[in-house]
Amino acid sequence: xxxxxxxxxxxxxxxxxxxxxxxxxxxxxxxxxxxxxxxxxxxxxxxxxxxxxxxxxxxxxxxxxxxxxxxxxxxxxxxxxxxxxxxxxxxxxxxxxxxxxxxxxxxxxxxxxxxxxxxxxxxxxxxxxxxxxxxxxxxxxxxxxxxxxxxxxxxxxxxxxxxxxxxxxxxxxxxxxxxxxxxxxxxxxxxxxxxxxxxxxxxxxxxxxxxxxxxxxxxxxxxxxxxxxxxxxxxxxxxxxxxxxxxxxxxxxxxxxxxxxxxxxxxxxxxxxxxxxxxxxxxxxxxxxxxxxxxxxxxxxxxxxxxxxxxxxxxxxxxxxxxxxxxxxxxxxxxxxxxxxxxxxxxxxxxxxxxxxxxxxxxxxxxxxxxxxxxxxxxxxxxxxxxxxxxxxxxxxxxxxxxxxxxxxxxxxxxxxx
Numbered sequence: 410x411x412x413x414x415x416x417x418x419x420x421x422x423x424x425x426x427x428x429x430x431x432x433x434x435x436x437x438x439x440x441x442x443x444x445x446x447x448x449x450x451x452x453x454x455x456x457x458x459x460x461x462x463x464x465x466x467x468x469x470x471x472x473x474x475x476x477x478x479x480x481x482x483x484x485x486x487x488x489x490x491x492x493x494x495x496x497x498x499x500x501x502x503x504x505x506x507x508x509x510x511x512x513x514x515x516x517x518x519x520x521x522x523x524x525x526x527x528x529x530x531x532x533x534x535x536x537x538x539x540x541x542x543x544x545x546x547x548x549x550x551x552x553x554x555x556x557x558x559x560x561x562x563x564x565x566x567x568x569x570x571x572x573x574x575x576x577x578x579x580x581x582x583x584x585x586x587x588x589x590x591x592x593x594x595x596x597x598x599x600x601x602x603x604x605x606x607x608x609x610x611x612x613x614x615x616x617x618x619x620x621x622x623x624x625x626x627x628x629x630x631x632x633x634x635x636x637x638x639x640x641x642x643x644x645x646x647x648x649x650x651x652x653x654x655x656x657x658x659x660x661x662x663x664x665x666x667x668x669x670x671x672x673x674x675x676x677x678x679x680x681x682x683x684x685x686x687x688x689x690x691x692x693x694x695x696x697x698x699x700x701x702x703x704x705x706x707x708x709x710x711x712x713x714x715x716x717x718x719x720x721x722x723x724x725x726x727x728x729x730x731x732x733x734x735x736x737x738x739x740x741x742x743x744x745x746x747x748x749x750x751x752x753x754x755x756x757x758x759x760x761x762x763x764x765x766x767x768x769x770x771x772x773x774x775x776x777x778x779x780x781x782x783x784x785x786x787x788x789x790x791x792x793x794x795x796x797x798x799x800x801x802x803x804x805x806x807x808x809x810x811x812x813x814x815x816x817x818x819x820x821x822x823x824x825x826x827x
Contacts, residue, residue, distance in 0.1 A: 433697060433709035433710050433711035433712075433716050433717060434697050434709065434710050434711070435482060435483055435484040435697070436482060436483050436484065436696075436697040436698050436699045436707075436709060437483070437484050437485065437486060437487040437488070437691075437696070437697070437698075438486065438487060438488040438489070438490075438688055438691045438696060438697070438698035438699070439479075439483065439486055439488070439489045439490070439515070439698060439699045439700075439701065440489075440490050440491075440492065440688075440698055440699070440700050440701070440705050440706070440707070441472070441476075441489070441490070441491045441492070441496075441700075441701045441702050441705065442456070442491075442492060442493065442494065442700070442701070442702030442703060442704050442705040442721070443468075443491060443492070443493045443494045443495070443496040443498075443499050443702060444456055444457045444458050444460075444493060444494040444702065444703055444704065444725055445457070445458060445459075445460040445464075445465065445468075445493065445494050445495060445498045445499060446458065446459055446460070446493065446494050446495045446498065447459065447460075447495065447498060453635065456494075456703060456704035456723040457493060457494040457495075458494075458725055460498070464725065464729075465499060465500055465503050466503065467729060468503075468725065468729065469499070469503040469506055469507055471728070471729045471732040471733060472507065472701060472702055473506065473507065473510040473514075474732050474733070474736070474737040475701045475702070475732050475737050475738070475739055476510055476511060476514045476515075476701050477510070477514050477737055478736065478737025478738055479699045479700070479701060479737075480514040480515050482699060482709070483515055483516070483699060484516075485515075485516040485517075485518060485519050486515050486516065486517055486519065486520060486525060487519055487520075487524075487525045487526070487687065487691075488520075488525060488526045488527070488528075488687050488688035488691060488698075489511070489517075489520065489525075489526070489527045489528070489688070490528045490688040490689075491528065491529045491530065492530045493530055495530070495532045495535060496529050496530050496531070497529065497530070497531045497532055497535040497536060497540060498532065498535050501537075501539055501540050501543050504540065504543050504544065504547070505543050505546075505547070507547075508543070508544070508546070508547025508548065508549075509547070511547070511548075512547070512548065517548055520548050520550070521548050523550070525687075526550065526551055526590070526686070526687040526688055527548050527549045527550050527551060528549070528551040528552065528553055528590075528592075528686070528688055529544055529549050529551075529552055529553070530552075530553050530555065531552045531553065531554045531555070531579060531583070532554075532555055532571065533554055533555070533556065533571050533572075533575040533576045533578070533579035534570075534571045534572070534575050534579075536554075536575075536578070536579035536582045536583065537582065538582055538585070538586065541582055541583055541585075541586035541588060542586050544586070544588070545586050545587050545588060549588065550588060550589065550590055551588065551590035551591070551592070551686075552583045552588050552590075552591055552592070553592040553593075553594060553623075553625070554576060554579055554580055554583070554591065554592065554593050554594065555594045556573075556576045556593050556594060556595055556614065557569050557594060557595060557596045558573075558595065558596060558599065558602075558610055559573040559576070559609070559610050559613045559614070560573070560602075560606055560609070560610065561573060562601070563599045563601070563602055563606070566599055566600055566601065566646070567596065567599065567629075567637070568636065568637075573613075576593070576617055577617035577618065580593070580617060580618040580621070581618075584618070584620060589620070590622055590623070590684075591618060591620060591621055591622060591623070592621070592622070592623035592624065592625065592686070593614055593617075593618070593621055593623070593624050593625070594624075594625045594626075594627070595610055595611070595614060595624065595625070595626045595627070596626075596627050596628075596629050597610070597626060597627070597628055597629070597654070597657045597658075597661070598628045598629045598648070598649035598653070598654040598657060599629055599649070600629075600641075600646035600647060600648065600649065601646065602649065604653060604656055604657060604660065607657045607660070607661075608660060608664070611626075611660075611661065611664050611665070612664075615664075615665075615668050621670075621680075622679060622680045622681075622683075622684035623670070623677070623678065623679045623680070623684050623685070623686060624665060624670055624677075624678045625676055625677050625678075626661050626665075626676055626677075626678065627676050628654055628657075628658065628676075629648075629649070631648065655813055658812075658813060659813075661678075662678075662809075662812075665678045666678075670684075672764065672812070673685055673763060673764045674689070674693060674762050674763045674764070675762045675812055675815045677689065690763070692759065693759045693760065693762055693763045694759070694760065694763075695708075695710070695752075695755055695756055695759055695760070696708075696710070697709045697710045697716065700719070700720075700721055700739075701721075701739075702721065702728075703721055703722060703723055703724060703725045703727075703728035703729075703739075704720065704721055704722075704723035705720070705721045705739075706718065706719070706720040706721070706743075707719055707720075707721075711747050712747075714747035714748065714749050714752060715747045715748055715749060715751055715752025715755070716747060716752070717744070717745065717746055717747065718743070718744070718745040719741045719742075719743060719744045719745070720741060720742050720743040721739040721740070721741055721742075722739065722740040722741060722742055723742075727740060728740060749775070749778070749779060750779055750826050750827070753772065753775050753776065753779065753826055754823045754826050756772060756775075757772065757819055757822045757823050757826075758819045758823060760772075761798075761805070761807060761815060761818055761819050761822065762807075762815055762819075764806065764807075765804065765806070766798075766804045766805050766806030766807065767804060767805045767806075768803060768804055769789075769800055769803055769804055769805050770803065772785075772805075773785055773786060773789075776825065776826065779826065781825055781826055781827060784825040784827075785822065785825040785826070787825070788821055788822050788824065788825040789805060789822065791821065792811070792818055792821060792822070796808055796810055796811070797810060797811035797814055797817075797818050798811050798818060
């Protein structure tokens with residue numbers, strides 16, 4: 410692709426100025442970030458703003474402008490994912506405008522035919538029949554509902570304010586509207602949580618929706634800059650012991666497997682291949698995707714040298730002003746150009762997390778071209794010796810034990826790149 414994508418600069422953002430020459434492939438995936446929340450959960454490090462609704466109209470106007478701009482770099486879309494924030498906090502009228510614009514700007518024929526995937530993240534308290542009907546009319550065929558826990562005490566620790574009973578109601582509303590693909594998010598290793606309480610969360614999750622095809626189960630992490638981390642550093646609570654966290658993870662794999670939800674990525678479980686998140690697989694396979702909305706990150710591949718990565722400015726006010734001033738191009742930060750060593754590290758970091766693993770000869774050959782082939786082969790051999798990976802069928806894959814240490818395995822392999 411010889412076109413140039415204008416990623417303009419606003420204010421004091423630290424980024425490359427003017428225009429980036431992408432020169433990469435057309436993207437088949439799109440991520441849209443809706444930053445609005447009615448409350449900031451203490452564990453969350455995604456960009457969000459507490460909003461009363463007064464900026465939603467202008468936000469939607471600017472988002473449509475940006476979608477129109479980035480659509481020139483898209484092939485027919487295979488996946489769309491709208492995350493946040495709380496996307497379902499956006500008003501129904503704004504959603505209708507946004508969905509119409511998506512259909513006008515992009516070729517969504519694969520999604521509308523059922524061969525593609527269009528996911529919207531959903532807070533259980535914001536699900537309504539009117540909203541879900543509007544989403545279905547606009548092509549949405551998958552929802553991801555954030556439950557996190559069914560225990561009110563643990564929800565309070567997370568500063569997650571919803572009635573646990575609203576999760577089942579939300580999933581029922583989605584099903585009644587015709588959204589056949591439904592996923593649920595849970596968090597474990599919450600301070601004070603026991604193994605038995607986590608098992609109870611799993612049982613409730615499996616019971617609230619018999620048609621659930623996907624679950625994401627994440628260990629609580631203490632991200633820099635979050636209120637949760639500040640409270641932890643003040644000594645308000647202790648993190649879960651490593652042994653308990655490992656026991657919770659092993660039980661998750663076992664119990665969800667019994668229920669027909671097989672692990673296909675470290676934290677993700679699906680009912681058959683069709684239940685897997687195709688959009689997230691695009692991330693883990695290091696494909697190309699476009700980004701729209703404040704703080705949304707994009708990636709466009711450009712051959713063996715990797716590709717371009719960038720992040721829209723994480724400030725809704727600056728983002729709206731920049732999009733309006735540039736005719737649709739977002740201000741950006743964290744711009745990274747093609748780099749073969751970085752591309753190989755990204756390939757390892759993302760690919761090792763999924764059950765299909767890495768194509769062994771391919772990434773070993775690329776390591777050889779970088780002059781680190783012997784070091785990479787030795788790193789793989791070391792991880793095999795530790796029982797964390799296996800090499801079979803031409804691929805390097807995590808073992809059951811390796812899934813517990815996926816980040817460490819990735820770090821060891823990336824360390825061979827130097």
